[in-house]
Amino acid sequence: MSEHPSTMDPDLAQATPASMNLLDLSGRPDSDMESGANARLAWGSRSDVGLLREHNEDSFLVRPPLFAVCDGMGGHAAGEVASSIAVHTLAEQAPERADSALLGAAVEAANMAVIEGPAHGRGREGMGCTATACVVEGDKMAVAHVGDSRLYLLHKGTLVRVTHDHSFVEELVDAGEITADEARVHPSRSVITRALGSDPDMYADHFTLDVERGERIILCSDGLSSMVTDSDIEDVAVSTTSPQSCADALVSAALVAGGHDNVTVVVVDILNDGTEAEAKRKRRRAIIAWIVAAICAVALLAGGVWAYLGNCWYLTASDGHVAIMRGLDDSFLTMPLSEKVVDTDVSLDDLPETVQHQLEDGIAMGSEQEAHETVESYRVQIERSKQDAAQTANDVRESVPDQAQNAAKPTETTQGGAQ
Numbered sequence: 310m311s312e313h314p315s316t317m318d319p320d321l322a323q324a325t326p327a328s329m330n331l332l333d334l335s336g337r338p339d340s341d342m343e344s345g346a347n348a349r350l351a352w353g354s355r356s357d358v359g360l361l362r363e364h365n366e367d368s369f370l371v372r373p374p375l376f377a378v379c380d381g382m383g384g385h386a387a388g389e390v391a392s393s394i395a396v397h398t399l400a401e402q403a404p405e406r407a408d409s410a411l412l413g414a415a416v417e418a419a420n421m422a423v424i425e426g427p428a429h430g431r432g433r434e435g436m437g438c439t440a441t442a443c444v445v446e447g448d449k450m451a452v453a454h455v456g457d458s459r460l461y462l463l464h465k466g467t468l469v470r471v472t473h474d475h476s477f478v479e480e481l482v483d484a485g486e487i488t489a490d491e492a493r494v495h496p497s498r499s500v501i502t503r504a505l506g507s508d509p510d511m512y513a514d515h516f517t518l519d520v521e522r523g524e525r526i527i528l529c530s531d532g533l534s535s536m537v538t539d540s541d542i543e544d545v546a547v548s549t550t551s552p553q554s555c556a557d558a559l560v561s562a563a564l565v566a567g568g569h570d571n572v573t574v575v576v577v578d579i580l581n582d583g584t585e586a587e588a589k590r591k592r593r594r595a596i597i598a599w600i601v602a603a604i605c606a607v608a609l610l611a612g613g614v615w616a617y618l619g620n621c622w623y624l625t626a627s628d629g630h631v632a633i634m635r636g637l638d639d640s641f642l643t644m645p646l647s648e649k650v651v652d653t654d655v656s657l658d659d660l661p662e663t664v665q666h667q668l669e670d671g672i673a674m675g676s677e678q679e680a681h682e683t684v685e686s687y688r689v690q691i692e693r694s695k696q697d698a699a700q701t702a703n704d705v706r707e708s709v710p711d712q713a714q715n716a717a718k719p720t721e722t723t724q725g726g727a728q
C-alpha cells in the first residue's frame with residue numbers, strides 16, 4: 310500500500326510557488342510515497358510523520374480506481390493499527406465501480422473491523438481513525454467519508470472542498486461562531502465528532518460527483534489542512550505538474566508550516582474521463598448504422614429491380630427460332646438483364662419477313678402467358694399457311710388436265726368443220 314521514500318520529483322522545484330520553501334523529502338524518516346499511472350488516471354502520494362510526532366499513525370491506500378486516507382487516533386501506535394485495519398478493510402470490500410452506497414458500506418465495515426480489532430489482538434480499546442475514500446470511474450467519482458480528513462477537487466484552477474469535516478470546530482464554523490481560518494488554529498481543532506472505532510452504528514457520508522478530464526483530486530489528513538490554508542493548497546495544486554510533485558509540495562508546505570501532525574496527501578489526476586472514448590463509440594455506431602442502412606437500401610433496390618425484371622417478358626430470335634425471354638433486352642455493366650425461358654421449335658423462316666424483323670428487335674409481352682399464346686398463334690399461322698400453300702398447289706395440279714383438254718377440243722371442231 311505504500312513504498313519507501315524516493316527522491317523528489319524533478320519538476321517540483323520549478324512547479325511550486327516561489328513563496329513556498331521546500332524541503333527535500335527524500336531523506337525524511339518514516340516518509341512513504343507511491344505513484345503511478347494508467348490510461349485514465351495518474352496518481353502520487355506522500356505520508357510523513359511530521360516534525361513533532363514520534364509515529365506516523367496515518368495510512369493511505371492507492372489501489373486505482375480506489376484511493377483513501379485514514380488518520381489514526383489512540384496514541385501508543387494504536388492509531389496506526391486502527392488506520393491500517395481501515396485501509397486493509399477498504400481494499401478488500403470497496404467496490405471497483407463508482408458506487409457510493411457500496412463504498413460507504415465498505416467504510417462502515419472498516420468501522421466494525423477497527424472496533425473488533427482489540428478482541429483479535431490488534432490495537433487497543435479506544436483506538437480509532439478517520440476515513441476518506443473515493444472510487445473514480447470514467448466521469449464519476451464515488452466518495453465516502455468519516456472524520457476530518459478531506460477530499461478536495463481542483464476544477465479549472467479552483468479548489469473545492471468536497472467533504473464536510475466531522476469535527477467540533479466545523480460545527481462552530483457551520484454555526485457562524487468562528488471562521489474557517491480560526492478553526493485551523495482553534496484549541497479544540499482535533500476534537501472529532503464522528504470516527505471509526507467507537508460506534509457500531511456509525512454511518513459514513515457517501516455521494517457521487519461528476520468529474521472530468523483535467524481535474525485533480527486531493528485526499529489529505531488534517532496534518533495538511535490544519536497547517537496549510539485552502540488558498541495555499543490551491544496555489545500548489547495549480548502550479549505543480551505531476552500528481553507526485555503536488556503531493557510532495559503539499560507535504561513539504563505542511564512541514565515548513567510546522568509539521569505538528571502526521572501529514573498524508575494522495576493526489577489523483579484524471580487523464581481520461583471516458584467521454585472521448587464514448588464519443589468515438591457513438592461516431593462508430595453512427596457510421597455502422599449508415600452503412601447498414603445503405604446496404605439495406607441497395608438490397609431493397611436490387612430486390613425491386615429483380616422483382617420488376619421477373620415480370621418482364623419478350624419474344625426474340627435465337628438461333629433461327631423464336632425464344633421466350635424473361636427480363637429486359639438490355640444489359641447493366643456487361644451483365645445481361647434477361648434470361649431465356651423457352652427455346653421454341655418455331656422457325657423464323659416460316660414466319661413473315663415483317664415478323665422476323667420484329668423478333669430480331671424483340672417483341673414485348675405483357676406476361677408469360679401472352680408470350681406462349683403468341684408463339685402458339687405463330688404455329689397456327691404457319692400451319693394455316695402451309696395448308697393454304699398445299700391447297701393452292703393441289704388446285705394448280707387439278708387445273709392443269711382441264712386446261713389441256715379444253716385446249717384440244719377446238720382443234721377437233723376445226724377438223725370436223727373441214728370435212
Ligand code: MG
Pocket residue numbers: 380530531532570571
Ligand atoms: Mg491527524
